[in-house]
Amino acid sequence: MSTRAVRRVAIVGTGGIARQHANAIRGQAGRARLVAAADVDADQLRAFRAEHDAGAAYTDVGEMLERERPDLVCIATPPALHADLSVRCLEAGAWVLCEKPLCASLAELDRIAAAERASGRHCASVFQWRFGSAGQHLKGLIERGELGRPLVGLCQTTWYRDQSYYDKPWRGRWESEVGGATMGHGIHAMDLFLWLLGEWSEVSAMTGTLDRDIEIEDASVAAVRFAGGALGSVVNSVLSPHEETYVRLDLQGASVEVRALYHYTNAHWTFTPAPGADGPGWRVPADESSSHTAQLGALLDSMDRDAPPPAGTADVRLTFEFLSSLYKSAAEGRAVRRGEITPGDPFYAHVAGTLASGTGVR
16 A cells, blocks of 8 residues: 655755756655755855755765664765765665766665665755656657557757866866766756667767867767667767757657657647647646756655656666766777667776776776
C-alpha cells in the first residue's frame, strides 16, 4: 500500500542552481519540507539559508546526514562531487535527486546503482525536460504509435557562455566540470531527444574547443542512428549569441517541435500534421512546465510507492552511454555502436576518456 508523507529534504551545495531545488520544495508544500542545507562555503550557506528558510546549516555533509536523517537529499554541487555524494547519501538511508550530470562516467553510474541495491534507496538525475506536460504527452503518443514511426530528428542546444563564465576554478576543466557544451549544457535536450526516440544504435561525432580558453569542448556535432531506423542530428554549442534549445521530431503522422531556452511550457511547442493524416492532433491535457518542481513531484510519487523513480539510474543509462560514445567517436574519428563501451575502456572510466587524459582525471 502506498503512503503519502511529508518528506524531510536537505540540499547539498548552495550555489545558483540550489535555488531551483529550494523553489521546487516550496512548490511541493504539504509533501516536502526543507530541513537543512550544507555547503563548505559558510558565507554562501548563510546567505542561502536566510533567503530560503533552509532550516539547519552544516559545513559538513556527514554531520548533516547523521543529525538530520533526511528522507531525500538534493545535490547541487559542482559535477565532480556528484557520484561520491550520491553514494554517501544513499548509504545514509536517503533518496537522492542529483543535478546534471549525475556522474562523470558509466563506471560511476554503475557504482551509484550498486549503492541503490545495497541501501534499498533510489537516486534520480535532474532531467526536468522529461517532466513538462507537453513532453509527457508526446512520449505517450509515440509509445502508442499514434503518430506513426519516428523518421528524422533534430536536437540543438545553442547557448552562449563568455570567457568570464569560466572564471570559477572548477569550470572549464575535465577533472571538475566533467564535460563542456555536450555534457554540461546539451545534456538536457539530448536526454529528452533520446527519451522520446528510444534506443539508439550508433553515433558519429566531432567535438572542438573553438573559441574559449578551456580544456573542455565548447562545441560538438553528432549524427545518430536509432534502433528503429530513425536518423538524428545533434548540435551543442556555448558560442551562439542567439541562444535557443530546439528539438524537432518528424514522424510519419506529424512534425512536433519545441523552441525554448532553459524550460518550456505548452506554448513553446508546435504540431504540424502530415498532409492527409488522420491522427490524434495535439491536445495536451495539462500545462506543466519542464521544471524541477514537476520532477520533484514525480519523485515524491515514487517515494510514496517505494518504486524506482523516473530518470533513475537504469532509466538514464541510455543517455550516459550515448554521451560516452559521442566523445569516443570524436576522439577516435569513427562511428561508435551502442554496447561498445565496457569496463576497461577509458570511456567507461570517464565520459570523455582519452580526450581528458593527462588533465588530472583519474
